[in-house]
Amino acid sequence: MTLWTAQDAAAATGGRATADWAASGISIDTRTLAPGDLFVALKDARDGHDFVAQALERGAAAALVSRIPEGVAADAPLLLVADVVPALEALGRTARARTRARMLAITGSVGKTSTKDMAAAALAPLGRVHAAEASLNNHWGVPLTLARMPADTDFAILELGMNHPGEIAPLSRMARPHVAMITTVAPAHMEAFGSIDGIAAEKASIFEGLEPGGHAIIPQGLGVTPILTAAAQAAGATVTGFGAGAEAHALSAQVEDGRTNVRARIGDGEVDFTLATTGAHFTGNAVGVLAAAAALGADPAAAARGLSDWRPYKGRGGVEQIGGITLIDDSYNANPTSLAAGLATLAAMPAGRRVAILGDMLELGADENALHRAVADFPQMQQVALVHACGPRMRHLFQALPETRRGIWAEDAAELCARAGELVQDGDVVFVKGSKGSRVASVVDAIRKARQTPQKPSNEG
Known part of the structure; x- marks a missing residue:
């Protein structure tokens, strides 16, 4: 199926097509590019123009660029525009209109x-x-x-x-x-x-x-x-x-x-x-x-x-049974409201020792320490038997908890990963959450590895 022809894309963006081509999809990443895609050379962490030659080698129908990249022939299938992002926006508006x-x-x-x-x-x-x-x-x-x-x-x-x-x-x-x-x-x-x-x-x-x-x-x-x-x-x-x-x-x-x-x-x-x-x-x-x-x-x-x-996307609240525990992976991101909702899910889980593994919540502003400390007073927290935490902000919550409910506090997620085998035991219901930047998702992977291969050292996760 053709999604964009060279003529349609040029008309939408005001750009110039260097050849006749037809694209069946759009890609911004050569690692996931499919043959027939239009490769869009966005500038983000790296300049997509540096990957145009690779995209064409991998079967891209054409590339949306603001200049002819080094190593790419002038007659290669390109759509030349003044600026890539506004051109992508123009494609989006045209697709919406049609x-x-x-x-x-x-x-x-x-x-x-x-x-x-x-x-x-x-x-x-x-x-x-x-x-x-x-x-x-x-x-x-x-x-x-x-x-x-x-x-x-x-x-x-x-x-x-x-x-x-x-x-x-x-x-x-x-x-x-x-x-x-x-x-x-x-x-x-x-x-x-x-x-x-x-x-x-x-x-x-x-x-x-x-x-x-x-x-x-x-x-x-x-x-x-x-x-x-x-x-x-x-x-x-x-x-x-x-x-x-x-x-x-x-x-x-x-x-x-x-x-x-x-x-x-x-x-x-x-x-x-x-x-x-x-x-x-x-x-x-x-x-x-x-x-x-x-x-x-x-x-x-x-x-x-x-x-x-429907199934939850990875890190967004999916429940799985693994190695003798129930794991609730809600590690993709966090703020006080989503954390309260996740803890309520944990509190409602039947049987098992309830364990929360929490990473810092980021971008909360000047009150971030108080907002972390306040989690200790959430009604849902009363049903949590043990809390492990990582990050300087979550330390405020950790210190506000009774000593009997404090597990391990670590400076960062990597330290919890190294101790994954110590965090949970058979029969536990385990909830993991934190902002993306806290990297607490890595603790989920470490627990999975430790529970799947208990004979190996837990710090291999």
């Missing part, structure tokens, strides 16, 4: 990626779905996702992220969603925003890009819910709330064998679905997804059946 897909855009402080993946699973039985890969949610990830979208897509699902003020609205205006959903608002990136109200205002700017007659799916019961609602109404959106007491809410949720069986009210009807994980936050966002599906014009009952095919 499709009749119903568009869903999702943002939030917690749960964007898992909710996006839930929505993709829910809508899959109802048409051709195009969704962002992994966490492609920034200034080049969103246009890349759009540019990869086939014209005959029925439903498209985008994830919009931010680190600083003013980032979400331009992404939403590029995507022009029919439905925009906010999962929740929590203290994340506080260094850039200063207050939870500032974060809410930035998240709410997703509604600025809504198509006329668009819908806003908003979490109820938050202190900042009025801010979100006011922004949606100002954008002319139809507002649907999800959560306790809202139009869309869970009527019951029963956990059994690591799965959650849910009955929910969506609008005027009731639907049943099963999630392949536990955790009230997953249930809540799944209900929001069904509300979004209904707003897109899909049948909520059919979408609910599709949810059974």
